Amino acid sequence: MEIGIDDQREIDSKLNEQIRVKIRSNLVSAEQAAHRTADRTERRILALILGGVIVGAFSVYFITRSVVRPIDQLVSATDRVNRGDPVQRVDIRSGDEFEILASHFNQMVAERERLDKMKSDFMFMVTHELNSPIAVAAGAVDLLKGTIDAPNEKQAKYLGMIHRSAARLQHLTADLVDLMKLEGGRFSLRPQLTDIHEPVRSACQSLAPTAEERGIRLQYPSVDAAPGIVLNIDSDRMEQVITNLVRNAIRFAASKVEVRVVDEERECLIWVEDDGPGVDENDLPKLFDKFYRGKQMPDQNKSGSGLGLSIVKGIVESHGGTVQATDRGGRPGANFVVRLPKHG
Ligand SMILES: Nc1ncnc2c1ncn2[C@@H]1O[C@H](COP(=O)(O)OP(=O)(O)OP(=O)(O)O)[C@@H](O)[C@H]1O
Ligand SMILES: [Mg+2]
Known part of the structure; x- marks a missing residue:
């Protein structure tokens, strides 16, 4: 059977149409595949960035905590020392320079406490020892007054001065002894x-x-x-x-x-x-x-x-x-x- 020119054209046009449809559908699939790949890549990049941000934030938090916490502990302990509060030892076990610093701080506080105790023991001993001779001097002035029948103006003035000064010293040493007893835990009540x-x-x-x-x-x-x-x-x-x-x-x-x-x-x-x-x-x-x-x-x-x-x-x-x-x-x-x- 012979195919006419018209038939041939029709066949060509149908073939072309099929080829165009095929190509278009291939193009659409290729485009969709490309979109999907792009979406996947975008999501991966976003996930990577988000992961990076979270890891970064945690790292910053932990590093800051490990640096700031020991500094905070040392600062508040130093404040307490300055205020004269009783200081507990600083306990830092970071295995780095902060631990060394804390150990030096604790040694310093222990030394200060030792010196404070030495100072208050010494003061207590001195005031206690001063108490008796001052009491003797005050008593002796009173006795002396009694032995002078009619003291002249100067004698009366000087006796008065010695008496007042001795009384004041007696008052002061008694107060100092009490204060040191109160501060050093030596104070006892008899209720x-x-x-x-x-x-x-x-x-x-x-x-x-x-x-x-x-x-x-x-x-x-x-x-x-x-x-x-x-x-x-x-x-x-x-x-x-x-x-x-x-x-x-x-x-x-x-x-x-x-x-x-x-x-x-x-x-x-x-x-x-x-x-x-x-x-x-x-x-x-x-x-x-x-x-x-x-x-x-x-x-x-x-x-x-x-x-x-x-x-x-x-x-x-x-x-x-x-x-x-x-x-x-x-x-x-x-x-x-x-x-x-x-x-x-
Ligand atoms: N009733 C009061 N009216 C006004 N100020 C007062 C009064 N009582 C105490 N003060 C003030 O408080 C300060 C401290 O009093 P505190 O009794 O501790 O010491 P002092 O009386 O000066 O000396 P001390 O009691 O050791 O002899 C006094 O110096 C005074 O300025
Ligand atoms: Mg007073």
Whole structure:
């Protein structure tokens, strides 16, 4: 059978059409395959970047932690040393320079503690040794006064000077011994069940002549008015606390000092109030530090050594109590309150 030209053309055109369809479909598949490959590659690259970022972040975190933590430990231990707090040893076991640094720091702290102890032992021994000759000198001056019938003006003046200086030295050495006992853990109490009014009254009665001399009215609970509040306290030490607070109050008061005892459910409060110039706000945080002396009365040259309130704090705290200088709610003067726990 013979194929005509028209048939031939039709066959060619169909073939061409089939070839075009095939090529197009191949092209589409190739394009889709290329897209898929590109998508896969993109996802892999993204996953790689994300993985890198996470690994990087963890590495930075761990490296920073291993460097910053020991530095933090050392910085806070150094702060505690500077504040004079008791320092525990720094425990760093990193096996690197930080561990060496921590071990040097611990040696330094141990050495400092050894020297501090040596210093306080030495001071304790010296003040203790000074106590007896000063007491002898003070007693001897009193005896000497008695042997001179009518001392002339100069003799009386010099005897007075020696007497006052010896009394001041006696007071100072006694305070220093107490302070060192409190700081060095050598302080011991002899607590007994006592009515708190006893040491309060005893301290006030001893200071009544001083108050009178200054023209200050000293008020304290009278025997009849005050109901008994029995506490387990060292009466002599509590008297020392009240004496220190009332002596300060008399020194600063304008006209009156009031001592009150307040019975509360769990605590017994002892208030010592005066109507003097009060305590400066700037002095408040340091008031109970040893040797801290704030504002002084201009007309009094014989001011103290700044040990009284630190001893008060030490004694009150060793009874489980607290002492504070408080606001007088706008009224002039100073207000000190001792809080003692009532056991049982
Ligand atoms: N009632 C008060 N009114 C105003 N300021 C006071 C009062 N009591 C204490 N202060 C201030 O607190 C400071 C510290 O008192 P603290 O009793 O410790 O020492 P001192 O009285 O100066 O000396 P010391 O008690 O050793 O003889 C005083 O120097 C004073 O500035
Ligand atoms: Mg004082």
